Amino acid sequence: MKRWLRFTLQLLVILLLFAVVFSYAMFQGGxxxxxxxxxxxxxxxxxxxxxxxxxxxxxxxxxxxxxxxxAGDSVEVEVLLTRRTPFPLFYCVLxxxxxxxxxxxxxxxxxxxxxxxTQELMDERVMKRVAFPWFQRxxxxxxxxxxxxxxxxxxxxxRIKTGDFFGFIKKEHVFESAHMLIAYPYRRDLQFxxxxxxxxxxxxxxxxxxxxxxxxxxxxxxxxxxxRFQWIDWKATARKDAIMTKEFEQEKSVDMLxxxxxxxxxxxxxxxxxxxxxxxxxLLAVLQKKSSQLLVKTMADRTATFSFQxxxxxxxxxxxxxxxxxxxxxxxxxxxxxxxxxQLPAGVITMLVTTTLDDELVDALARMQHKAKRVVLFFISPxxxxxxxxxxxxxxxxxxAVIVNLLTEDELSRKKFEVKV
Numbered sequence: 001m002k003r004w005l006r007f008t009l010q011l012l013v014i015l016l017l018f019a020v021v022f023s024y025a026m027f028q029g030g031x032x033x034x035x036x037x038x039x040x041x042x043x044x045x046x047x048x049x050x051x052x053x054x055x056x057x058x059x060x061x062x063x064x065x066x067x068x069x070x071a072g073d074s075v076e077v078e079v080l081l082t083r084r085t086p087f088p089l090f091y092c093v094l095x096x097x098x099x100x101x102x103x104x105x106x107x108x109x110x111x112x113x114x115x116x117x118t119q120e121l122m123d124e125r126v127m128k129r130v131a132f133p134w135f136q137r138x139x140x141x142x143x144x145x146x147x148x149x150x151x152x153x154x155x156x157x158x159r160i161k162t163g164d165f166f167g168f169i170k171k172e173h174v175f176e177s178a179h180m181l182i183a184y185p186y187r188r189d190l191q192f193x194x195x196x197x198x199x200x201x202x203x204x205x206x207x208x209x210x211x212x213x214x215x216x217x218x219x220x221x222x223x224x225x226x227x228r229f230q231w232i233d234w235k236a237t238a239r240k241d242a243i244m245t246k247e248f249e250q251e252k253s254v255d256m257l258x259x260x261x262x263x264x265x266x267x268x269x270x271x272x273x274x275x276x277x278x279x280x281x282x283l284l285a286v287l288q289k290k291s292s293q294l295l296v297k298t299m300a301d302r303t304a305t306f307s308f309q310x311x312x313x314x315x316x317x318x319x320x321x322x323x324x325x326x327x328x329x330x331x332x333x334x335x336x337x338x339x340x341x342x343q344l345p346a347g348v349i350t351m352l353v354t355t356t357l358d359d360e361l362v363d364a365l366a367r368m369q370h371k372a373k374r375v376v377l378f379f380i381s382p383x384x385x386x387x388x389x390x391x392x393x394x395x396x397x398x399x400x401a402v403i404v405n406l407l408t409e410d411e412l413s414r415k416k417f418e419v420k421v
Contacts, residue, residue, distance in 0.1 A: 007051065010169050014047050017168070047169045049087070050162075058083045060158050060175035067179075071150040071186045071278075072108035079158060081139040081175075089133050089162050094141055096127040097157040097174075105147035106274075108186055112412040115271045115382040123147075145181075150274065152324050153181040184323045185274075185281040191418040192286065220244045255293040257345060257372075258283060261354035262300040263336065264327040272355045273327055275380045275412045280353050281322050283378075284308075288315060295345065298322075299336045301329035334360035337368070346371045351421070353378045362393050366400045376403045376421050383408040 021044070025037035058081055065076035079094065105111075105123045114120040129141045156178050163170040220236045223243035236244035260280045280296075287294055294308040296318055304325075306318045329336075333354055341364070344350070350372040354361070357379050369375050377397065381390075386408070394404045405419045 010051055013168055014044060014051065017047075018044050043165065046088075047164045050164055050169050050171065053085075053087050053171075055160065055162070055171055055173035058160070058173070058175070060160075060177050062155065062158065062177045062179055064179055064181060068182045068184065069148055071148065071183045071274075072106040072111075073148055073183070074144055074146040075148060075181065076142065077145055078140065078142045079177075081158075081160065083137055086135040086137055088135055090165055091162060092131045092133055092139060093161040094129045094131060094139070095159045095161070096143075096155070097159065098125045098127070099154050099156070101151045101153045102145075102149065104149050106149040106183075106186070107147055109188070109413050109415060111271055112275060112409045115269065115275075115409045115412075116384050118269060118271050121271070148181065148183045150183050150185050150277065150323055153183065155179045155181065182320070182323055184319050185278045187285055188278070188282050189416045190279075190282050190286055191416060192421045193418050194421055220246055255295075255345070255348045256287055256290075257295045257297070257348050257350045258287070259337075259350065259352045260296075260298045260322075260325070261333040261352070261356065262298040262325050262327055263329045263331065263333050264300070265332075265356065268327055269355060269382060269385075270327075272380050272382065275407065276353045276355055276378075277322055277325060279378055279380065279407065279412075281319060283351060283353075284315070284318060295348075298325050299333065299340070300327070301331065303336070303340060332356075332358070332360065334358060334364045337361070337364045341368060341371070344368070344371070347373050349374045349376070349421075351376045351378065353380070355380050357381075357390055357393050359393065362396050362400075365397060365402050369400055369402055374403070374421075375401075376405070378405045378407060378419065380407045380412070383410065 021037050021040050025033040061080045061082075063078045063080070066073075069075060077096075079096070081094070102125055103123065104121050107121070111121055127143050129143070131139050131141065133139050156176060158175045158177055159172060160175070161170065161172040220233045221244065223232070223245050231245040233244050233246050258280060260276060284294070284296065288308060296306040296308065298304045298321065304321060306314065306321065308314045308318060333356060337352075338360075350368060352365070352375070354377070365375055365377060379394070386406070394406065397404050403420050407417075407419075411417045
């Protein structure tokens with residue numbers, strides 16, 4: 001309806017211009033008036049032809065240099081418009097419609113410097129190009145889509161505008177050209193500062209995440225030439241009246257559980273949440289080399305669970321989920337953790353990534369400590385929000401043998417940093 005109304009109004013404008021110029025020549029008379037009418041007549045004819053010239057039979061195609069990137073990367077975009085009829089166009093304005101997911105910028109690790117000012121990274125992306133095609137059958141333009149934020153971005157529409165010399169006639173058309181761009185979380189190098197602990201069998205400390213830790217005590221056997229002196233089990237030797245040594249079982253991997261707090265809060269810091277997602281992805285990159293049984297959970301109102309067993313497809317599914325996960329829900333992380341605690345596997349190393357820390361979470365982690373082999377907490381927060389009460393809670397966790405890693409903008413702004421596990 002609007003299209004036909006616009007067409008009718010513009011046609012009336014053309015007819016009115018023709019009537020005005022023709023009336024001036026008829027009533028004024030003379031060479032000058034008829035010369036002006038004759039000189040203006042081609043412009044009126046051009047406006048009439050432009051009015052009926054179809055834009056909807058053009059073809060619009062878009063090409064992306066990459067479909068899958070890391071957050072913060074850039075993509076080269078090329079748009080090609082082709083038409084059948086070489087009608088002369090004075091100008092053509094090309095505009096790309098960007099989805100709401102691209103209304104912000106990701107500057108890799110530099111974004112964490114603005115953790116206390118999240119609005120600084122919001123950006124209203126605009127891409128407009130002006131071309132002067134005249135009789136050209138194809139119009140090609142390129143642009144760079146930089147600082148792509150994490151997520152799935154759907155590029156859907158391209159709009160073109162054109163008109164006559166004087167601006168009386170304006171036409172536009174929107175072409176549907178759907179492309180999906182996936183930006184995985186920015187992955188960085190993590191160094192593990194591993195904590196020593198003792199197995200229930202044997203008293204010697206061991207690093208649970210070390211690739212060199214391949215043996216655990218499985219029983220005892222008689223001494224054989226070549227056995228080390230440290231392997232002798234003196235209690236079994238006294239009982240059996242023969243030299244007995246510890247028998248070891250090959251431990252090829254360590255089962256681990258990684259939990260990401262994906263809940264939404266009233267004072268949600270989105271940059272801190274981006275740091276939590278990036279840290280989770282970076283943790284998985286390291287842990288997949290050290291564990292054949294890796295369980296990943298993102299907890300919100302609904303819990304998403306992924307199992308990884310040295311399979312590239314499974315890891316891609318996890319990364320795909322992490323590229324789209326956003327904070328949702330109302331229940332606190334501590335309540336969700338307490339609700340699902342009975343469903344969590346026992347005897348595994350549990351790592352939790354969150355942007356909040358409260359008394360309820362401390363109690364939930366303390367209960368989890370009795371069930372898990374080890375509990376490691378990664379707490380991400382701006383330094384300005386670290387209060388005396390927060391530090392008190394971290395000390396309580398430390399006393400309860402929960403390993404706490406506090407990550408502020410200082411740590412997250414580094415290309416490499418070390419965490420305790």
